[in-house]
Amino acid sequence: MDYLPIALSLVAVLVALYYFITRNHNLFKKHGIVHIPPTPLFGNMGSLARRQITIMDLLTKTYQLDSKAKYIGFYEFLTPVIVLRDLDLIKAVTMKNVEQFSDHRPLVNKKVDPMLGGMLFMLNGDQWKHHRNMLSPTFTSSKIKTMFKLMSECASRFAEHLSNLPEEQRETEMKGLLTKYTNDVIASCVYNVSIDSVKEPNNVFYVYGKISTSLATFKRTLIILVHRNVPWLAELLQLKVVDSHIAKFFYDQVAESVEIRQRTGARRSDILQLFMDNNKKREPRQEMTVQDMANHAFSFFFGGFDTVSSQTCIIAHLLAENPDVQERLQQEIDETLENNNGELTYDAMHEMKYLDAVINETLRLYPIAAFLDRMCVKDFELPPARPGDKPFTVKAGMNIWIPVSAIHQDPKYYENPSKFDPDRFYENNKAITNSGAYMPFGLGPRMCIGNRFALTEMKVLLCHVLAKCSIKLAPRTITPLQFEKGVFNLTGRNGFWLAIEPRKSSYCFFSVSASAVSCN
Template sequence: MGSFVRRQITMADLISKAYQLDPRAKYVGFYEFLTPIIVLCDLDLIKTITIKNAENFPDHRPLVNKKVDPMLGGMLFMLNGDQWRDHRNMLSPTFTSSKIKTMFKLMSECASRFAEHLSNLPEEQRETEMKSLLTKYTNDVIASCVYNVSVDSIKEPKNVFYVYGTISTSMVTFKKSLMFLVHRNAPWLAELLQLKFVDSHIAKFFYDQVAETVETRQQTGTRRSDILQLFMDNNKKREPGNEMTVQEMVNHAFTFFFGGFDSVSSQTCIVAHLLAENPDVQERVQQEIDETLENNNGELTYDAMHDMKYLDAVISETLRLYPITSFIDRMCVKDFELPPARPGDKPFTVKAGMNIWIPVAGIHQDPKYYENPLKFDPDRFYENNRTIANSGAYMPFGLGPRMCIGNRFALTEMKVLLCHVLAKCSIKLAPRTITPLQFEKGVINTTGKNGFWLAIEPRKSSYCFSTVSASAVSSS
């Protein structure tokens, strides 16, 4: 980890380096400071660990000290054992396609407002740092879809949701990355120094938002198509005493901020950068969007958007080339014997308490699985989407029972924004754009070196959206 801490390498490059240590081996080992890590390199073995024998490897290694950051430590990703299983079952109905569909209108309203702003930028402001802009969009979507609060972070960049969300979720600074590593590798030190990611007054703000909304709805019977309503509806189906508490609702609602505020905006920045570098791909996406709108009387419906196969291929290829998470981890809870790493070696027993890593970044860029793997080529997914998805070599949202529960929400959030923006604008390389794409070294989250600078130009002939009504969304 020395090269990462010295800011000489990105996390993705570190993972790929470990993956390539011995091309003959099914797994290799290295140390995360003082913690021994087993890095799985064989797809069949990865499937065995994450799916077939998931009961032996059911948990993630703790990312934060729950005594220091109780709200962060109470998110689904951080829970282990029976507690994780129970909460996963409570949350799963919230993230079905039908439930995401009900939130589509809220996302579309945010995306439409955002695209309108970009299409009307004065010429001298068209070169812009996309990350700072796109976090405003993800903030507005989370505030609306989760907390029932309508904010416009473009016009009001100092709104409390955006300010607190930025403070609490950003891992793009070296200081925050070091804090993360201390929490993970020396939780006693994190407790001693009280290294908080979410300050107490910010945690109280998010608690009050949820508690007041839940209390108001229980008293008045009002309803809304958001996450909190789904939490409340699920509680009614559970046995008395086994419902989700208000604090648990607060923790899981904050998951959207911690998991989506930064990562979704960063991933969308990468898509935008790749479209700017590949104008032929961008033109093809815009043509698909235009045809979809023309066939739907100017309405962008949920089903019509998810029928856009080329847009889906572009996002899938971006997630392959630059996955949101560089590695997946699993904690062993029951001793498990791995086969010999190489012919002639002895089997290796993973002891309870040991940590397994799956090197997503390395596998996604391995020429064994992808022809010309460093090339951005959406056609590989457009033509072979199902084959790649079933190959075991594509895992942008994880694998097995602990696959990311919010992947549909994140993908819909990205797609609806790209549809609205690309219908009205084109994305171009700008003087401050760094090509090819480079990332900051020594930070946990993926962020562009010196930012994601791009130019936005209004399209000469853009398609006009019709107002998306609630009935249009439900009938779609």
């Protein structure tokens, strides 16, 4: 048997494969853009894929490669990405030239995950503009205020549970508990379903929400990376992020509720009602379909179930590490309640400057998204990265990353950036938030549309819990805070273990959800 043709064919295949997986890896070298030399197939993502580093640390390492460069080259596996460092360039991309950077790079293959692909964040072009215009009236301060009572009912019930934990159960893994709170808020404010997930941990909303939303697992991260980088393979293997039966469940919840309300005229102060009310103000061709409503309703689960609970866990951990900050925050909460006859109102809560400062500082240290992305839809020329370099043209289809976590930790913009110091926001809140160096929810027209909802959800919970309880470090608490490596979402290594202690105080706290009075 002649093995030479077989050997030559094998060599040809290997050469072709090597060319395919390295064909873009000379781009930055060719244009003289500073970058970390890529490895075949993995690009600059190898350490993340091997679970040796967090996404925040990977971006910081890239960001710090050259402090004089306006941008850095980076390879997300086979895909070249420009990582912006210069704030003026970041504003140019996200605001001034938004028409040329209007889209996100697809996170999932819509043919595989149609419900996930139909969420606002995933939409691009005119479709995104149309849906953004339809959704914007839903997320104004006045509309969020209408859902405040629903959130407060969930938070009050949750705080009551924590304050009555038996002594042997007071050391607890906070992430598992707080996802129950975010589940109940979303179920109530979006789907008109009242659930107590602490008492009923196996309810279908919680079980399906947990399965479909967590990106804090290595397997889920790999599936997302395949969708982003090899969408044809995700389609071939049918690698679903959200299982079909789960997508059908959430669609059916919306379809049934819409049908009942249309037939009976029933109303409720929730997101779904706002969708329906907005439809009445539009031409028939511009209305949301039931499928649109289901997609956008599910975005609350995908965008808030895990991320809001993780962010609140981080706040709780930082408060436990900094008891002086916690005591000052509790004092502000106590004074607010005393000045409002023991009732927490929406307006009173939003006047709490130190609460704002604590949350803003936490989002600075540990932003929900480690980076923002924009996809170029029309060629755009960047200025030279460094003095003496040549301009670089970002071609249509190329990706831009904005390393939020690295910018938030840059001593150029924040004094002693690794320190948790809410006073920096208490004293200079507007100056910092308007500086362009603070972007926990994004920048420009594509910033997170649900940021008010998420912030209110976190604030109302902290007010109710800290009015009744104090948060302490526990034997199983890992300090300083450490995160799981190799995943996209911020999740504590070995969980967020903290201790809950009931407070001893003399005032009465009146729940907004009932006539009951809770005296501590």
